[in-house]
Amino acid sequence: xxxxxxxxxxxxxxxxxxxxxxxxxxxxxxxxxxxxxxxxxxxxxxxxxxxxxxxxxxxxxxxxxxxxxxxxxxxxxxxxxxxxxxxxxxxxxxxxxxxxxxxxxxxxxxxxxxxxxxxxxxxxxxxxxxxxxxxxxxxxxxxxxxxxxxxxxxxxxxxxxxxxxxxxxxxxxxxxxxxxxxxxxxxxxxxxxxxxxxxxxxxxxxxxxxxxxxxxxxxxxxxxxxxxxxxxxxxxxxxxxxxxxxxxxxxxxxxxxxxxxxxxxxxxxxxxxxxxxxxxxxxxxxxxxxxxxxxxxxxxxxxxxxxxxxxxxxxxxxxxxxxxxxxxxxxxxxxxxxxxxxxxxxxxxxxxxxxxxxxxxxxxxxxxxxxxxxxxxxxxxxxxxxxxxxxxxxxxxxxxxxxxxxxxxxxxxxxxxxxxxxxxxxxxxxxxxxxxxxxxxxxxxxxxxxxxxxxxxxxxxxxxxxxxxxxxxxxxxxxxxxxx
Numbered sequence: 494x495x496x497x498x499x500x501x502x503x504x505x506x507x508x509x510x511x512x513x514x515x516x517x518x519x520x521x522x523x524x525x526x527x528x529x530x531x532x533x534x535x536x537x538x539x540x541x542x543x544x545x546x547x548x549x550x551x552x553x554x555x556x557x558x559x560x561x562x563x564x565x566x567x568x569x570x571x572x573x574x575x576x577x578x579x580x581x582x583x584x585x586x587x588x589x590x591x592x593x594x595x596x597x598x599x600x601x602x603x604x605x606x607x608x609x610x611x612x613x614x615x616x617x618x619x620x621x622x623x624x625x626x627x628x629x630x631x632x633x634x635x636x637x638x639x640x641x642x643x644x645x646x647x648x649x650x651x652x653x654x655x656x657x658x659x660x661x662x663x664x665x666x667x668x669x670x671x672x673x674x675x676x677x678x679x680x681x682x683x684x685x686x687x688x689x690x691x692x693x694x695x696x697x698x699x700x701x702x703x704x705x706x707x708x709x710x711x712x713x714x715x716x717x718x719x720x721x722x723x724x725x726x727x728x729x730x731x732x733x734x735x736x737x738x739x740x741x742x743x744x745x746x747x748x749x750x751x752x753x754x755x756x757x758x759x760x761x762x763x764x765x766x767x768x769x770x771x772x773x774x775x776x777x778x779x780x781x782x783x784x785x786x787x788x789x790x791x792x793x794x795x796x797x798x799x800x801x802x803x804x805x806x807x808x809x810x811x812x813x814x815x816x817x818x819x820x821x822x823x824x825x826x827x828x829x830x831x832x833x834x835x836x837x838x839x840x841x842x843x844x845x846x847x848x849x850x851x852x853x854x855x856x857x858x859x860x861x862x863x864x865x866x867x868x869x870x871x872x873x874x875x876x877x878x879x880x881x882x883x884x885x886x887x888x889x890x891x892x893x894x895x896x897x898x899x900x901x902x903x904x905x906x907x908x909x910x911x912x913x914x915x916x917x918x919x920x921x922x923x924x925x926x927x928x929x930x931x932x933x934x935x936x937x938x939x940x941x942x943x944x945x946x947x948x949x950x951x952x953x954x955x956x957x958x959x960x961x962x963x964x965x966x967x968x969x970x971x972x973x974x975x976x977x
Contacts, residue, residue, distance in 0.1 A: 500834040507769055507831040512840060515780050520546065523781055527902060536561060536942065538906050545783065546906045547941050554936040560915055561903060561942075563928040566778055567698070567735040568852050568899030572724045576601045577893040578856065579673065581686040583694040585854050585895055585926030588673045588686045591665040591861050596655025598893075599647070599886055645885040655883075662883070663876040664868075668861045678705035698738035701824045715823035722819055730816045732898060733841045736779055737820070741829045743775035748828075767828050779841065782905055785964075787813055787842035792962040813839055845898065847963060848905040852897035852926050855919060859892030897926075904928040909963070910943035911956055911971040917944060943969075953977070 501508065515523070517540050524538035524546075535552040554560055570580060577598050579589050587594060654660035671686035677695060680703045685691040695703075704713050704720070723730035748771050773780075788810040797805050817838045825833055862884060865876050884891055907915070907930070918931040936942060947959040953975040960967050 500830055501836055504767075504831040504834060507767060507772070508834050508836050510769060510773060511776055511780070511831060511837060512784065515777075519777075520781065523777060524903075524906070531564075533561060533903075536903075538903070547908050548903065548906045550936045550938050550940050550942055553938050554932040556932055556934050558932045559920075559929070560932050560936070561928070561930040562923070563901040563903040563930070565852070565899040565901050565926055565928070567732055567739060568897055568926055569728065569731045569735065570852070570895060570897040572728055574893070574896045576605065578895040579684065580854065580895045581671070581690050581925075582676075582683040582699070583685055583690040585852060585897070586671065586686050586924050587854070587857050587895065588671050588684060590658070590670055591668050591858060592655045592658065592660060592662055593673070594670075594856070594858050595662075595883060595887065596652050599652045600656060602644075603652070644888040645882070647882055647886045651883075662861075663879055664864060665861065667864065668857045670857060676703060676705060678703035678707050680705035697742065698735045701738040701741065702734060712823055715819065719816065719819035719823055722816055726812055726816070729842055729845055729898065730813075730820075732845050732900070733816075733838060734820050734824075736841050736845075736900075737829075737832050737838075738824065740772075740775050740779060740832060741824070741826055744772055744829055747771045747775055767830060772829065772831070778902060779844070781902065782844040782848050782900065784840040784844040785847065786836070786839035787846055788839060790843045790846055790964065810835075810839070813842060845900055848900055850899055850901055850904055850917070850928055852895070852899040853919065854895040854924060854926055856892045856894055857924075862891060895926075899926060899928075901928040904930065907942060907944045909946040909960065909965075909967060910969040911945060911947075911949055911967055912969060913943040913945045913949070914940065915942050915944050 520538070520540060528534075528537065535550065535554070537549055537551045538546055539549050540546055548561075550560075568585065570578070570582075570585065578587065579594060579597055580587050589597075651660065655662075674685040674688055674691050675681070676683040676685070676699070677691055678700070682704065683691075683694065683699060685694065702716060704716050706713075708716070719734065720731070723734075748768060751768070751771060788806045791806075791809060793799065793802055793805065814835055817833065817835060821833045831837060862880070865873065865880050868876060904917075914932065914934050914936050915930050916933045917928060919929055920931070923929045930942070930944070946963060947956050949956075951959065953972060956972070957966060
């Protein structure tokens with residue numbers, strides 16, 4: 494593999510430095526600065542010799558109290574979910590209008606129904622990743638969406654009227670959404686809730702990953718090939734690309750500051766070679782995540798025999814290599830060359846595999862129809878003359894959440910317990926992609942804050958089997974009590 498991916502040999506020293514675990518002092522300072530910047534005074538990160546990092550209460554929390562809201566480091570909406578939900582590509586809140594959300598979804602359903610003839614269940618983007626029963630059910634729904642007998646088509650022109658704003662649904666003004674701001678690069682794929690989100694995304698990663706007409710044609714073509722490959726194999730590659738892009742852009746910012754300081758002291762020395770100290774600083778947010786190579790840590794799918802494990806893991810490694818070569822063609826920067834080694838790429842993907850959290854944002858479309866249903870006569874009767882045909886056209890699943898995958902710096906420090914004292918929970922006011930952690934019971938100052946990585950209602954054996962994917966055997970009080 495090194496012969497066809499020589500960066501691993503040429504940049505061995507730099508790669509080793511990037512993958513070296515940060516010192517306890519570096520970890521302490523990083524999270525102290527992060528918590529201070531976010532105004533999180535009630536929690537702190539501590540390291541434990543046995544379990545690594547952990548999140549601890551620095552004050553008492555009552556049951557139901559907000560413990561943490563954690564903005565993501567990188568996140569991405571699932572490609573298939575983009576068909577149903579138009580959200581900000583940076584904070585993932587819903588945008589446009591209730592009418593646009595509904596009209597766009599009905600339009601996409603119609604297109605998908607026309608294109609789904611011969612669609613086979615199981616051909617989702619998780620080719621080389623495990624698919625559980627809920628994934629399979631979702632895939633089935635995606636292949637048959639738009640053809641359900643419970644759906645009643647709207648009269649011609651209604652969908653277009655919803656999308657272009659000519660048809661205004663009753664009481665929709667009570668559920669106003671931010672207008673959709675297009676990507677400044679003109680890619681037609683990314684939309685935002687504000688210019689501030691557009692600028693933040695552009696500066697953090699999208700300027701390197703935009704496929705708009707303003708991009709170089711060769712780079713744009715390479716990016717489109719990379720995205721297509723990720724959509725057809727595993728969309729976790731899109732997250733890895735964002736992580737590399739954000740590191741590259743931070744490296745450039747830090748280098749510019751360094752050069753400015755050197756010029757003040759007349760010591761400037763422009764170089765196109767990698768400045769390792771600056772690259773390590775830019776890499777710091779990624780360095781804090783627990784990393785293992787993807788092809789080593791991914792769980793063996795149920796349909797792969799243990800005797801074929803070596804072949805399966807080699808196949809996964811080659812898949813990552815294919816993805817990396819496409820990404821390298823699109824955004825390679827000589828100064829950041831170590832980031833394009835297969836070792837680094839595999840560890841980034843493995844970090845997301847081990848530390849990712851589902852990105853879920855509730856749709857305001859559900860709130861809208863529930864509001865209509867709660868109206869009293871005669872308002873309800875008048876409103877439903879217009880809304881009921883729309884609801885019938887959407888079918889039983891009239892509202893779909895925004896779904897994706899994200900990495901959260903602080904949430905990733907939360908350790909597991911089968912009897913946790915906290916949980917990830919979206920409140921009514923939490924309408925964006927931040928991780929929201931709520932106290933599940935009273936938490937005392939000094940107590941470790943834990944969440945469950947699996948369904949707590951599973952049997953002991955089932956929980957342990959599920960947790961094996963995370964590479965540890967749970968020894969919480971519940972498991973010790975229930976262990977045979």
